[in-house]
Amino acid sequence: MAENNRAVVKLKERFADALLEYKEHRGEVTVTVKKESILEVLKYLRDDLRYNFLSDVTAVDYLGQEPRFMVVYHLLSIPNKDRVRVKAPVTEADCSIDSAAVLWNSANWLEREAYDLFGINFKNHPNLVRILMTDDWVGHPLRKDYPLQGPDREPYKGRLS
Amino acid sequence: MASEIMTLNMGPQHPSTHGVLRLVVELDGEVIQKITPHIGYLHRGIEKLAEHRTYHQTLPLTDRMDYLAPMHNNLGYVLAVEKLLGLDVPERAKLVRIIMAELTRLKSHLVWIACHALDIGAMTVFLYAFRERELVMDLYEMVSGARMTSNYFRVGGLSRDLPAGFEQKVQEIVDTFPGHFDTYEGLLTKNTIWLQRTIGNGVISAEDAIDFGISGPALRGSGVDFDLRRDLPYSGYEDFDFKVPVGENCDTFDRYKVRLVEMREAVKIIDQALKKLKPGPILADAPQVCYPPKESVYNSIEGLIHHFKIASEGFPVPEGEVYMAVENPKGELGYYIVSDGGNMPYRMRVRPPSFVNLGAIEKMAKGSMLADLVAVIGTLDIVLGEIDR
Numbered sequence: 215m216a217e218n219n220r221a222v223v224k225l226k227e228r229f230a231d232a233l234l235e236y237k238e239h240r241g242e243v244t245v246t247v248k249k250e251s252i253l254e255v256l257k258y259l260r261d262d263l264r265y266n267f268l269s270d271v272t273a274v275d276y277l278g279q280e281p282r283f284m285v286v287y288h289l290l291s292i293p294n295k296d297r298v299r300v301k302a303p304v305t306e307a308d309c310s311i312d313s314a315a316v317l318w319n320s321a322n323w324l325e326r327e328a329y330d331l332f333g334i335n336f337k338n339h340p341n342l343v344r345i346l347m348t349d350d351w352v353g354h355p356l357r358k359d360y361p362l363q364g365p366d367r368e369p370y371k372g373r374l375s
Numbered sequence: 376m377a378s379e380i381m382t383l384n385m386g387p388q389h390p391s392t393h394g395v396l397r398l399v400v401e402l403d404g405e406v407i408q409k410i411t412p413h414i415g416y417l418h419r420g421i422e423k424l425a426e427h428r429t430y431h432q433t434l435p436l437t438d439r440m441d442y443l444a445p446m447h448n449n450l451g452y453v454l455a456v457e458k459l460l461g462l463d464v465p466e467r468a469k470l471v472r473i474i475m476a477e478l479t480r481l482k483s484h485l486v487w488i489a490c491h492a493l494d495i496g497a498m499t500v501f502l503y504a505f506r507e508r509e510l511v512m513d514l515y516e517m518v519s520g521a522r523m524t525s526n527y528f529r530v531g532g533l534s535r536d537l538p539a540g541f542e543q544k545v546q547e548i549v550d551t552f553p554g555h556f557d558t559y560e561g562l563l564t565k566n567t568i569w570l571q572r573t574i575g576n577g578v579i580s581a582e583d584a585i586d587f588g589i590s591g592p593a594l595r596g597s598g599v600d601f602d603l604r605r606d607l608p609y610s611g612y613e614d615f616d617f618k619v620p621v622g623e624n625c626d627t628f629d630r631y632k633v634r635l636v637e638m639r640e641a642v643k644i645i646d647q648a649l650k651k652l653k654p655g656p657i658l659a660d661a662p663q664v665c666y667p668p669k670e671s672v673y674n675s676i677e678g679l680i681h682h683f684k685i686a687s688e689g690f691p692v693p694e695g696e697v698y699m700a701v702e703n704p705k706g707e708l709g710y711y712i713v714s715d716g717g718n719m720p721y722r723m724r725v726r727p728p729s730f731v732n733l734g735a736i737e738k739m740a741k742g743s744m745l746a747d748l749v750a751v752i753g754t755l756d757i758v759l760g761e762i763d764r
Contacts, residue, residue: 239695239696239697240458240459240461240695240697242696242697242698244696266585267585267588268588269588269590269698269700269707269709269726270698270709270711270724270726272711272724272726274713274721274722275722286711286724288698288709288711288726290707292585292599292601295606295607297607297698299696299698318586318587318588319583319586319587319588319734319735319738320586320587320588320731320734322734323730323731323733323734324588324731327730331422344415345414345415346414346415346418346763346764347415347418348415355420355423356422356423358426360423362423362424362426362427
């Protein structure tokens with residue numbers, strides 16, 4: 215159960231106001247926090263709970279829902295052999311969140327990719343430029359409203375379209 | 376005399392940059408001051424494509440990322456989907472997956488040692504390693520019909536059982552490959568040129584390696600004793616006895632040694648798996664997910680309808696999200712899949728080890744000579760298909 219998870223127990227004590235949701239699914243614990251507290255939460259998980267390895271930073275576009283984006287961090291504790299997923303909601307109107315590159319260098323490229331493909335701005339990132347698409351590319355391809363077949367094309371409607 | 380910084384484009388056509396990596400290198404004489412990698416030349420939008428295909432149709436996209444270790448990509452993906460479904464696979468399928476995954480590790484590391492040695496100027500090892508790799512490729516062809524784009528694993532098990540004679544051929548590999556590794560070591564480990572080009576080159580400490588998110592042999596070469604197969608086991612790896620090698624000096628030579636020991640350990644794992652292999656089903660008893668046996672498709676209308684339904688509509692996956700990582704030859708290959716309850720992934724994210732490892736290239740090569748950059752690229756064992764996806 216998520217309530218008994220080590221990270222959840224500690225985060226509930228320390229970041230009660232910032233914690234939006236916690237749950238366990240298929241043995242994986244997910245903690246959703248307010249984006250304003252993301253750096254504090256990640257720093258606490260890294261320094262105090264020994265989730266020392268930032269495996270991944272990515273995003274999910276829940277088009278039609280509010281807040282639209284969810285920034286997702288996958289943390290790994292090498293000493294404890296344990297994982298936790300941290301998520302932070304980001305709205306379309308204020309599509310930005312603090313950069314975790316101040317905590318881990320691995321966040322540098324991973325956040326550049328999320329910026330490139332989702333258009334999420336990572337505040338205070340040392341070099342927030344596109345990484346997979348060309349510099350002059352218009353739009354962010356992994357957004358749900360970006361057409362699969364490229365700009366100025368009808369959305370893909372299946373193989374018979 | 377006033378010094379001047381020279382900017383040099385290394386790649387994408389430089390042989391060591393694999394045709395699709397461009398490094399803009401700023402040099403003071405021959406000493407590297409700054410490296411700006413440019414990637415994305417091979418970006419095919421695989422994550423986007425996956426959102427518009429059923430779970431079965433998404434599988435062939437995965438083995439096209441790391442084309443040197445296709446079955447590892449298949450494995451990570453099917454394990455993630457099985458986790459979402461809460462599906463367990465039969466014992467035989469698990470063992471065959473382990474055999475194929477470790478053969479894939481051999482195949483990938485053989486290309487690494489071949490190209491790394493060639494980059495540094497040793498051609499004999501290249502020829503030998505590619506000769507051995509062909510034997511593994513033959514096994515790929517036997518089980519999947521393809522030499523690279525395997526598409527062999529399925530959600531719930533395997534696409535087909537092992538063909539006749541497969542186990543004997545694998546046993547030949549188990550018996551002969553340690554001798555080949557001795558040959559490579561004989562050619563390189565005491566070779567003065569090899570030692571001078573690799574010892575003290577591309578050093579990255581354990582703290583920095585963790586900070587940069589480096590994983591796999593490159594992380595272990597920096598002295599971090601962590602291997603997903605042992606520490607967060609999947610697919611039955613917890614039942615196997617194998618060593619996890621770690622380095623001490625965090626340099627290119629240590630990473631070379633780590634990968635060589637990993638190849639020897641892979642052979643031991645394959646040997647153990649062969650001994651455990653017993654006849655049995657290769658697909659889970661989940662008719663709503665797994666394709667029916669081919670005999671049933673060819674000989675009964677029910678089987679044909681069942682096959683058609685799964686091939687055309689796929690299968691619904693319960694709402695939820697999972698992250699499943701496997702120990703790919705390059706490092707932690709993770710699949711993060713979000714399901715909205717439909718028959719296609721709502722979001723499929725690939726955590727590519729080569730992409731994250733390449734992010735540390737400047738840290739590893741800054742202050743070295745330009746010629747050493749070639750050794751650093753080789754020691755990271757990057758595959759651009761996976762970096763760009």
